[in-house]
Each structure stands twice: as C-alpha cells, then as structure tokens.
Amino acid sequence: MRIVLVGPPGAGKGTQAAYLAENLSIPHISTGDLFRANISQGTALGKQAKAYMDAGNLVPDEVTIAMAQDRMAQPDAVNGFLLDGFPRNVSQAKALDQALTADGVRLDAVLDLEVPEEEVVKRIAGRRICRNNSAHVFHITYSPAKQEGVCDACGGELYQREDDSEETVRTRLEVYHTQTEPIIDHYKAQGLVVTISALGKVTEVTERAMEALKQDPASQG
Secondary structure, three states: EEEEEEOOOOOOOOHHHHHHHHOOOOEEEEHHHHHHHHHHHHHHHHHHHHHHHHHHOOOOOHHHHHHHHHOOOHHOOOOOOOEHHHOOOOOEEEEHHHHHOOOOOOEEOOOOOOOOHHHHHHHHHHHHEOOOOOOOOHHHHHOOOOOOEEOOOOEEEEEHHOOOHHHHHHHHHHHHHHHHHHHHHHHHOOEEEEEEEEEOHHHHHHHHHHHOOOHHHHHHH
16 A cells, blocks of 8 residues: 555654554655665765755755655565655645656555644643653653653653743644645545544554555545
C-alpha cells in the first residue's frame, strides 16, 4: 500500500507510522529521516538542504520533493510506503501526484489522524524531559514522575522544552491548519481520505487504522 499519514502535532503520527509500516511490511518514510540521511551521507540534495538550514532558511519544496522521490524509488519501497510529514502543503501534494503518475502508480489512502485541539495542547504541553537523558520522557497527566520534577530513572531534573510550551503548541497548530490541513481537501477530491480518531491507547489507534485501511476510502466520504 502507498499511504500518506496526516494529522496535527501531538496526534502520534510518528508512533503510528512505525507500527503501521511494520504491520503492512512497507517502509516508513519521514521527512526528518530524509533530511538526516541525505545530510549525513553528503548527497547533493543533502548539501543543498544543509546550506538552507545553516542560513536559517526553510528548505524549498523542490529539494524536499526530490529527496522523497529518491527514497520512494528505492527497492524496499517498490510495493508501497508510508509517508509521514510529507507532503506538508498542497504544492507538495500536487508534486507527489505528478511523481507517482509518472511512475504509473497512485496512492491507496491518506490516513487522517483526528485529535481535538485541546487534547493536542494537553499532550504536548504536559511533556517533561530529563536534562540528563532526553530519552527519559514523562507526562504530568499520563505518565507522571514519582517525585515532581525529578526523573525516576536517574534523578535528573525534569523540564519543559521551549517547543512544548502551550504558546508554541498553539502556534504550531495554527501553522498546521493553514499549511498542511488543506491537503486533506485536496485528497478528499480524489476519494483517498480515511479519517480515524487518534484518541485512546496506541494499540487501539493502530487497530482502528488497520481496519480503516482495509476499507475503500471513497465509501467513507
């Protein structure tokens, strides 16, 4: 299957992408991984992206699109892939349409993870990270530390990242609504969108997604 995963920040896209890709035996292709791989390998596209990033500028769509096309052309993606974080806007979605058409293939579904805005804010703004080890992550509501402000694993100080502040989260949501959400209508016009609730346990959401992907997206409006 060829799938695009869409959803606001805090919807759990990365987690769901990993589970779904494993269940469907297709590669999980994330924008972040694409950038890191190309930059670390010193590819021509990676050098271009790094130059923009070092200058504090956004990487142009054409560079991101070229990276995605190159990755989708790899042998492990012949029978499908799951795109996470790409396309990020309608311009990229149209470019993806053209690239797939040129290769004689098409998307099978666009999986839209739906989460109420206040739940997104609660999920992200409640995160606390250990200063000693960023892999130690807690949540003031869902997985609180035994002692407030202290990491259970190593005793390090827990803090809220600047990116996780409520103000920043609401700004990120606004960017999502303005730039990324319009691709849902773009794909609805093609009868590809499957919308599911991303509330509940991770396994429940995965099961919900797998069940939804078995159905014809067109039948779900």
